Amino acid sequence: MSDYKYMSGFGSHFSSEDPRYPNALPKAQNTPQKCPYGLYAEQLSGTAFTAPRKENVRTWFYRVHPSAKHLPFQPYMFNRYLTHDWDEQIPNPNQMRWKPFDIPTGEKKNFVKGLHTICGAGDIRCRHGLAIHVYLCNESMENAAFYNSDGDFLIVPQQGVLDITTEFGKIKVSPNEICVIPQGVRFAVNVSGPTRGYILEVYDNHFQLPDLGPIGANGLANPRDFETPVAWFEDRNVNGFEMISKYQGRLFVAKQNHSPFDVVAWHGNYVPYKYNLSKFMVINSVSYDHCDPSIFTVLTCPSLRYGTAIADFVIFPPRWSVQEHTFRPPYYHRNCMSEFMGLILGKYEAKEDGFMPGGATLHSMMTPHGPDYTCFETASKAKLAPERVAEGTQAFMFESSLSMAVTQWGEKTCQKLDEKYYECWQALKNNFKLTN
Numbered sequence: 001m002s003d004y005k006y007m008s009g010f011g012s013h014f015s016s017e018d019p020r021y022p023n024a025l026p027k028a029q030n031t032p033q034k035c036p037y038g039l040y041a042e043q044l045s046g047t048a049f050t051a052p053r054k055e056n057v058r059t060w061f062y063r064v065h066p067s068a069k070h071l072p073f074q075p076y077m078f079n080r081y082l083t084h085d086w087d088e089q090i091p092n093p094n095q096m097r098w099k100p101f102d103i104p105t106g107e108k109k110n111f112v113k114g115l116h117t118i119c120g121a122g123d124i125r126c127r128h129g130l131a132i133h134v135y136l137c138n139e140s141m142e143n144a145a146f147y148n149s150d151g152d153f154l155i156v157p158q159q160g161v162l163d164i165t166t167e168f169g170k171i172k173v174s175p176n177e178i179c180v181i182p183q184g185v186r187f188a189v190n191v192s193g194p195t196r197g198y199i200l201e202v203y204d205n206h207f208q209l210p211d212l213g214p215i216g217a218n219g220l221a222n223p224r225d226f227e228t229p230v231a232w233f234e235d236r237n238v239n240g241f242e243m244i245s246k247y248q249g250r251l252f253v254a255k256q257n258h259s260p261f262d263v264v265a266w267h268g269n270y271v272p273y274k275y276n277l278s279k280f281m282v283i284n285s286v287s288y289d290h291c292d293p294s295i296f297t298v299l300t301c302p303s304l305r306y307g308t309a310i311a312d313f314v315i316f317p318p319r320w321s322v323q324e325h326t327f328r329p330p331y332y333h334r335n336c337m338s339e340f341m342g343l344i345l346g347k348y349e350a351k352e353d354g355f356m357p358g359g360a361t362l363h364s365m366m367t368p369h370g371p372d373y374t375c376f377e378t379a380s381k382a383k384l385a386p387e388r389v390a391e392g393t394q395a396f397m398f399e400s401s402l403s404m405a406v407t408q409w410g411e412k413t414c415q416k417l418d419e420k421y422y423e424c425w426q427a428l429k430n431n432f433k434l435t436n
């Protein structure tokens, strides 16, 4: 359990002061001539100044140094596998499955050095698209911080706890929890041991809770279960603190002589947050048939096309399965969306073999997929009774309306692509009978 304190809510307007410095937030205005305790006021905008009020997000920081105090950015040369070049490989429409990605053992790598892009689509400069990365690391970031100028990160830890210091305060995120670090927010990741997880990066928009329609006012991921850190700061001079920025898909580093985690107080509605996936209120069919997996949407990044996401973050949580006269596992299908899946814990119901925690699958646009032979045979003969499914497991999907390309690292360099994946469907029999 985490020892850090959080504030509960999603989309709320929060105010927080480091308790060591009461009244650090200016009263009744944002930019007083002199801020309390001699702090600097700085705004972080997450939407255009002119965005409609219901979407408008920004935060006011009251900090020891303004962020502008740094030396010029230079290219950062310590990561070869973070990319937004979607033309590295020729397109590959095959069903793809990756064995668990290797966490470095001998070599020391921190979160930033350990970022590897698997697939993505879109144009980073036009702020349209997404990228899917894995982080594979074993070392904390020392006197270094990172921010993404290109979009938001939704981070899904699979192995190892992420102890994240942000400008807003500290967040601890364990496997089966997720966190969102919005565009521009500076953070540093501490780890203890081998650490692995997945990242969904979106360029277009911030993540939102899905509309609930006839479900009503409650359910799925409830707003009160999202947690935002409380203000924490350090006033620390550091010779050569590294501020690393992902900007237009490339990494740059600027040196500065102070810790950027020097925000004594802040207020606003543009914030990082975490969410424990075990709090998801699962809604599903209690009569017959298999619901589409959108019923398990935790967060969505909408596109301009109504109801169609740049990316949805969907989970497959432990639940009761009760449908009558129904083939209960996922159906066979072809989708006009791309489906990237990862596994945090246990096994995934449609494929008990081969898809392992820390691995992944990609079923691209219109690529047919569904239950493997064993799953089909078992589930079509099973005696149907109320049953717990997915107990002790957690699979998830990043589902996108964009057609994603796999990177060279994803298809070749990582050497984790399972060439035999297609075999899991080959034993499916012709069960056709002339009479029923």
Ligand SMILES: O=C(O)Cc1cc(O)ccc1O
Binding pocket: 291, 292, 293, 329, 330, 331, 333, 339, 350, 363, 369, 370, 397
């Ligand atoms: O392909 C998958 O395993 C994900 C998925 C799950 C489900 O229950 C229905 C459709 C679907 O794409």
Ligand SMILES: [Fe+2]
Binding pocket: 333, 335, 339, 363, 369
């Ligand atoms: Fe699917």
